[in-house]
Structures are given as C-alpha cells and as structure tokens.
Ligand code: HEC
Ligand code: HEC
Ligand code: HEC
Ligand code: HEC
Ligand code: HEC
Ligand code: HEC
Ligand code: HEC
Ligand code: HEC
Ligand code: HEC
C-alpha cells in the first residue's frame with residue numbers, strides 16, 4: 612500500500628482513496644519474461660564437519676585445472692586462507708568444498724558426478740543457502756530471505772557466477788543493467804523514454820535506488836538516513852526542512868514523478884502540469900484545498916508552476932511562490 616498520507620490525516624480512508632483515484636498510476640508491470648524455478652521454503656545448509664570427508668582445493672586442481680586457475684584470481688580465494696576466516700576454520704569453509712561440499716567420494720569415484728553438489732536441479736532456496744551461510748551476516752545480503760527475488764524463485768546464481776562471471780567486479784552473470792533487463796523487460800522500456808534517469812548511460816545504477824538482495828521497503832527500495840525516500844540521497848534540496856512543506860510529498864515523490872522514465876518533462880506522471888495539480892486540488896475533500904475560483908483555466912493560470920515555483924516546499928511562501 613503506497614498511501615502513507617493516512618498517518619497524518621483526520622479522515623484516513625477518504626484521503627487515501629481520493630488521492631489514489633485522482634492520480635494516473637503507471638501501468639502495473641508485466642511479469643518478467645524469464646520464469647525461474649519455484650522457490651522452496653527457506654533452507655539451511657548444514658555443513659558436514661568430519662574433516663576426513665574433505666580433500667582440499669589442491670586435490671580438485673588435478674582434474675579441474677582451468678576452474679582452479681580462475682578461482683585463484685577470484686575473491687573467493689581468501690576462503691583458502693585460514694587466518695582470514697576467523698570463526699570458519701574447518702575444511703568445510705575452505706575453497707571449492709566450501710560451496711560444493713565434501714569432495715572425497717567424488718574424487719575417489721574418479722569424478723563421480725552424483726557424489727558432488729553442483730548447484731543444478733535444486734531449489735533456489737537450497738542453492739542460495741550455500742552462499743548465505745557466509746554472506747548472510749553482510750548488511751547488503753541479510754534480507755535475501757524476504758526478498759521479492761528469492762520469493763519468486765530467483766537464486767544468487769541467477770545473478771552471480773563464481774566461475775564464469777562476465778562482470779568480475781561483483782562476479783555478475785552479466786553487468787547491470789543488462790542483467791536486470793534480461794528479466795525486467797517492462798523496466799527496460801521505461802528507461803528508454805525521452806525523460807529518464809541516466810542508468811543506460813552509466814551515470815547511475817539500479818542499485819542506487821534498489822537493493823537487489825531485498826530489504827524492508829516496498830519494491831526493494833533503499834532508504835537514506837532516517838528511513839526517508841531514497842530520492843533524497845541525490846536530491847537533498849527537495850527534502851527541506853521547509854517552513855512550508857507541500858504535503859503532497861507525504862505520499863512520496865512518485866505521487867508526481869515516474870522514477871524510471873517518462874514521456875513527460877521532469878518525469879511527471881501527467882503531461883500537463885495543471886491536470887496533475889488538479890488531480891488533488893479539485894474538491895478539497897482530500898486535504899488539498901481546491902484551486903481558487905479566480906484561477907481561470909482557459910488562460911494564464913494553466914501553467915501552475917510558473918507562479919507556484921517552489922513546488923517541493925518553501926521557507927517564505929505558504930503557497931510556494933518563492934523558495
Ligand atoms: C579424478 C579427477 C577429479 C577430481 C580430483 C575432481 N573432479 Fe570434479 N569432476 C571430474 C569429472 C570427470 C567430472 C565430470 C565432468 C563431466 O562429465 O562433465 C567432474 C565434475 C565435477 C562437477 C560437476 C558435477 C555435475 O553434476 O555437473 C563438480 C561441481 C566438481 N566436479 C567439483 C569438484 C571438486 C569441488 C573437486 C575437489 C574436491 C573435484 N571436482 C575433484 C573429475 C574430478
Ligand atoms: C563461491 C562458491 C563456489 C566456489 C568457491 C567454487 N564453485 Fe564451482 N560452482 C559454483 C556454482 C554456483 C556453479 C554452477 C555454475 C555457475 O553458476 O557458475 C559451479 C560449477 C562448478 C562446476 C561445473 C562446471 C562448470 O564449469 O560450471 C565444476 C566442475 C566446479 N564448479 C568445480 C569447482 C572447483 C574445482 C572449485 C575450486 C577450484 C570450485 N568449483 C569452487 C560455485 C562455486
Ligand atoms: C565459505 C564462505 C563463502 C561461501 C560459501 C560463499 N562466499 Fe562469496 N565470498 C566469501 C568471501 C570471504 C568473499 C570475499 C569478501 C570480501 O572481499 O570482502 C566473498 C566474495 C563474494 C562476492 C563479492 C565479489 C566482489 O568483487 O566483491 C560475491 C558476489 C560472492 N562472494 C558471491 C557468492 C555466491 C553467489 C556464493 C554461492 C554460490 C558465495 N559467494 C559463497 C565467502 C563465501
Ligand atoms: C537480482 C540479482 C541479484 C541476486 C539474486 C543476488 N545478487 Fe548479489 N549483487 C547483485 C548486483 C547487481 C551486485 C553489484 C552491486 C554493486 O555493484 O554495488 C551484487 C553484489 C553482491 C556482492 C558484493 C558486494 C556487496 O554489495 O555486498 C555480494 C557479496 C553478493 N552480491 C552476494 C550475493 C548473494 C550471497 C546472493 C544470494 C543470497 C546474491 N548476491 C543475490 C545482484 C544480485
Ligand atoms: C531513481 C531511482 C530508481 C532507479 C535508478 C531504478 N528504480 Fe526501479 N523503482 C524506483 C521506484 C521509486 C519504484 C517504485 C515506483 C512506484 O511506486 O510507482 C521502482 C519500482 C521498480 C520495480 C517494481 C515496479 C515495476 O515497475 O515493475 C522494478 C521491478 C524495478 N523498479 C526495477 C528496476 C531496475 C531493473 C532498474 C535499473 C534498470 C531500476 N529499477 C532503477 C526507483 C528506481
Ligand atoms: C532471473 C530473473 C531476474 C533477474 C536477472 C533480475 N530480476 Fe528482479 N525480479 C525478478 C522476479 C521474478 C521478481 C518478482 C516479480 C516482480 O515483482 O516483478 C523480481 C522483482 C524485482 C523487484 C521488486 C519488484 C516489486 O514490485 O517488489 C525489483 C526492485 C527488482 N526485481 C530489481 C532487479 C534488479 C535491480 C535487477 C538487476 C540487478 C534484477 N531485478 C534482476 C526476476 C529477476
Ligand atoms: C543516485 C542519484 C539519484 C537518485 C537516488 C535519484 N536521482 Fe533523480 N536525478 C539524478 C540526476 C543526476 C538527475 C539529473 C541529470 C540527468 O538527467 O541524469 C536527476 C533528475 C531527476 C529529475 C528531473 C528530470 C528532468 O527532466 O529534469 C526528477 C524529477 C528526479 N530526478 C526525480 C527523482 C526521484 C523521484 C527519485 C527517487 C525515486 C530520484 N530522482 C532519485 C540523480 C538521482
Ligand atoms: C506535487 C507534485 C510533486 C511532488 C510530490 C514532487 N515533485 Fe518534483 N516536481 C514537480 C513539478 C511540477 C516539477 C516541475 C517544476 C517546473 O515545471 O519547474 C518538479 C520538478 C522536479 C525536479 C527537476 C527540477 C528541479 O527543481 O530540480 C526534480 C529533481 C524533482 N522534481 C524531484 C523530486 C523529488 C526528489 C521528489 C520527492 C521528494 C519530488 N520531486 C516530489 C512536482 C512534484
Ligand atoms: C498528491 C496530491 C497533490 C498534488 C498532485 C498536488 N498537491 Fe498541492 N497540496 C496537496 C496537499 C495535501 C496540500 C496541503 C494542504 C494543507 O496543508 O492544508 C497541498 C498544498 C498546496 C498549496 C498550499 C495551499 C495552502 O493554502 O496551504 C499549494 C499552493 C499547492 N498545493 C499547489 C499545488 C500545485 C501547483 C500542484 C501541481 C504542481 C500541486 N499542488 C499538486 C496535495 C497535492
């Protein structure tokens with residue numbers, strides 16, 4: 612539910628429904644085109660601790676030299692360095708076997724494929740549990756369990772590839788935003804609209820606004836200090852504090868802007884500013900006073916922000932004439 616205005620309002624339901632009804636909502640996204648496997652319930656990997664089941668990373672090198680060589684230049688090499696792993700001293704936390712599990716039977720079987728975990732044909736939750744065992748403690752990944760991604764059957768390895776990463780920076784299957792667009796076709800279309808945040812141009816990333824690993828906010832959005840909207844990270848001037856706030860912002864910047872991209876200037880949700888304003892300022896029933904009757908809509912009063920310039924808030928004018 613997006614409508615947060617009710618917290619501050621005397622007539623909660625009316626405010627919400629009117630504000631929602633009066634706004635042109637961007638169309639609901641179509642489901643991503645790739646349909647990943649269904650997720651199982653969250654799953655914890657219990658590592659066998661008997662050291663005799665493990666053979667060590669060097670032993671894998673004998674038959675998987677190419678993978679070994681690539682591994683030796685990847686960030687996971689540190690898992691072979693005992694002193695870097697603090698509490699994770701046992702062989703079950705080291706090298707290849709930290710992800711693939713104990714390898715003794717696989718090796719003794721001359722490379723018996725049935726005796727080694729290979730991240731295939733398991734649920735996304737089971738696959739991801741192997742990674743989370745080490746990465747859960749990180750602030751970035753700690754909410755993966757509740758993310759829309761895992762809930763929809765997207766596992767760590769749908770985005771990351773420890774061995775065959777195209778983008779080695781974060782071991783990504785494909786660099787972002789290409790990675791994201793492979794599933795989010797509707798979002799791809801939004802970012803090619805005439806007015807858009809310059810993600811495709813490389814000036815910013817999906818990651819600036821979203822945490823792909825999930826979080827507490829709707830749409831996996833990030834927040835800035837104080838749980839405020841992520842937009843203030845870069846648009847601090849819109850935050851204030853202002854002596855006169857435009858209460859429309861309680862509902863979020865998306866009350867007026869389409870954050871990915873829009874065919875309207877300033878990424879507004881409507882192509883004519885007056886229609887946007889009047890969607891709230893019509894009857895007065897939703898907490899927004901009606902547009903005064905002397906505002907002749909046929910004439911100069913149409914371009915609302917020509918006079919109400921400080922539309923995000925003002926320190927000197929209660930009707931937002933001056934900053
Ligand atoms: C004696 C040689 C040998 C050693 C040592 C060896 N492997 Fe293998 N491994 C193989 C062979 C052969 C295959 C099957 C390759 C194929 O059919 O594509 C294989 C396949 C695999 C697979 C893929 C399984 C699948 O279902 O596709 C994984 C994962 C794997 N090995 C991990 C390891 C790890 C980890 C180690 C070290 C603990 C290791 N291997 C040591 C020979 C070996
Ligand atoms: C960080 C976890 C991780 C570590 C460490 C790791 N692997 Fe893998 N391995 C995977 C995943 C995930 C896959 C599935 C394919 C993919 O996404 O790249 C895989 C696939 C494989 C395969 C199947 C063939 C292939 O090329 O995909 C083999 C063989 C293999 N690993 C061997 C090894 C060996 C040998 C080591 C140590 C040198 C090792 N792995 C270390 C996660 C890991
Ligand atoms: C045994 C513990 C362990 C396991 C299991 C593990 N990782 Fe890691 N991972 C690490 C460590 C340690 C680092 C290096 C952290 C650092 O540099 O701060 C790392 C780094 C990474 C990075 C960051 C690379 C970068 O450039 O910053 C990614 C992405 C990653 N792991 C993904 C995975 C995925 C996906 C899996 C499961 C297939 C996995 N890890 C399994 C311990 C682990
Ligand atoms: C929907 C795609 C997606 C999924 C699923 C995903 N990641 Fe990531 N991950 C990313 C992207 C994109 C980045 C790069 C962030 C950046 O550039 O700052 C990243 C970065 C990372 C990093 C490195 C730096 C950091 O910010 O912490 C680690 C470690 C990591 N992911 C681990 C994981 C693990 C473990 C899982 C599964 C529990 C996972 N990721 C699932 C997309 C994903
Ligand atoms: C400037 C910040 C920003 C950037 C950059 C951004 N998003 Fe968003 N995204 C949002 C906001 C805010 C919403 C919620 C929109 C709403 O409530 O109307 C959202 C919604 C979404 C949604 C859910 C609704 C839908 O349209 O399907 C998806 C999926 C999504 N974003 C994916 C992405 C991807 C993929 C990228 C990068 C290509 C990206 N976003 C870049 C701010 C951003
Ligand atoms: C393997 C396919 C896949 C990839 C790759 C992928 N996603 Fe998703 N994503 C999904 C699915 C499935 C959902 C859940 C359905 C939905 O809400 O659209 C989802 C949901 C989301 C949501 C939450 C939407 C909501 O309304 O709550 C955001 C935000 C998002 N993805 C961003 C990203 C970003 C950013 C990337 C790239 C780093 C990315 N995704 C890569 C499949 C993917
Ligand atoms: C990572 C920084 C960053 C974040 C976060 C961010 N923006 Fe922006 N935004 C920019 C930059 C840079 C520009 C202007 C330059 C450009 O065109 O790329 C911009 C431009 C805009 C514009 C004006 C576009 C125009 O046509 O003049 C609007 C409206 C806007 N952002 C709204 C938002 C909203 C709403 C959010 C939160 C959902 C948000 N921004 C989050 C960086 C950001
Ligand atoms: C009541 C509707 C409304 C809300 C809510 C709103 N904006 Fe705007 N915003 C506008 C209008 C109208 C314009 C165009 C002003 C003009 O025509 O000069 C604009 C312009 C902008 C611009 C580009 C011009 C400039 O002043 O820098 C940015 C950036 C921006 N808004 C960011 C935001 C952010 C961030 C939020 C959330 C904190 C937000 N807006 C909330 C109506 C709104
Ligand atoms: C999402 C609904 C919404 C939209 C869209 C919106 N407003 Fe508002 N506006 C409000 C609310 C709520 C108030 C607060 C009324 C109060 O505090 O009494 C307000 C207050 C105002 C005030 C101050 C009135 C007063 O007497 O305090 C002006 C002027 C105003 N808006 C102009 C505009 C203009 C111009 C636009 C279009 C750019 C616009 N508004 C778009 C909801 C909205």
Ligand code: HEC
Nearest residue numbers: 885888889892900901902903911912913914915917918930
């Ligand atoms: C030519 C300048 C001008 C334009 C254009 C303009 N207004 Fe106004 N607006 C005013 C003046 C003057 C006031 C009265 C200020 C006062 O009472 O101090 C006002 C007051 C308001 C108020 C406050 C009413 C109240 O009861 O407090 C709202 C709401 C408002 N305008 C909305 C709009 C909307 C919506 C548009 C566009 C359709 C618009 N204005 C265009 C000059 C303008």
